[in-house]
Amino acid sequence: VLNVGLTFPKALGGPGLPGKTNPEQLFAAGYAACFQGALGLVAQGSKVKIPESSTVTAAVHIGKHPEGAFGLGVEMRIDAPGVDKATLQKLVDQAHEICPYSRATRNNIEVKLVVV
Numbered sequence: 240v241l242n243v244g245l246t247f248p249k250a251l252g253g254p255g256l257p258g259k260t261n262p263e264q265l266f267a268a269g270y271a272a273c274f275q276g277a278l279g280l281v282a283q284g285s286k287v288k289i290p291e292s293s294t295v296t297a298a299v300h301i302g303k304h305p306e307g308a309f310g311l312g313v314e315m316r317i318d319a320p321g322v323d324k325a326t327l328q329k330l331v332d333q334a335h336e337i338c339p340y341s342r343a344t345r346n347n348i349e350v351k352l353v354v355v
Contacts, residue, residue: 243259243260243265244256244258244259244260245259245260245261245262246259246260246261247261248261248263248301250301251301263299263300263301263311264299266299266311267297267298267299267313268297269340270297270299270313270315270338270340271295271296271297271315272295273338273339273340274295274297274315274317274334274335274338274340274341275293275294275295276338277334277335277337277338277339277341278293278295278317278319278330278331278334280334280337281330281333281334281337282330285329285330285333287322287326287330288321288322289319289322289330290319290320290321290322292320293317293318293319293320293322294316294317294318295315295316295317296315296316296317296318297313297314297315297316298313298314298315298316299311299312299313300312300313300314310348311344311348312348312349312350312351313344313348313349313350313351314350314351314353315350315351315352315353316353316355317331317352317353317354317355318354318355324354327354328354331352331354332352335350335352
């Protein structure tokens with residue numbers, strides 16, 4: 240059981256209380272962790288060593304959706320020191336195909352993948 244204090248983001252008129260989180264941050268954490276696992280899986284299948292220092296950082300943005308209500312957008316930054324960018328991009332593209340979060344959001348929200 241995950242027990243965290245929640246706050247409504249300042250960007251949406253909420254208090255954005257320090258020491259508390261919001262659903263967008265929780266989604267970002269889950270997506271990044273899941274994507275990191277998918278990346279490791281495709282790298283292993285391709286016999287590419289992903290260093291332990293690799294990172295996947297997700298930023299989830301919330302805003303008004305063109306059809307009304309609210310919508311999400313995600314930008315993920317993927318870094319794997321020592322892995323050339325072309326190889327990493329190929330692995331990221333493959334991970335995006337198998338990651339459950341990517342599959343759940345496909346054609347529903349914008350997901351931008353940035354290899355750094």
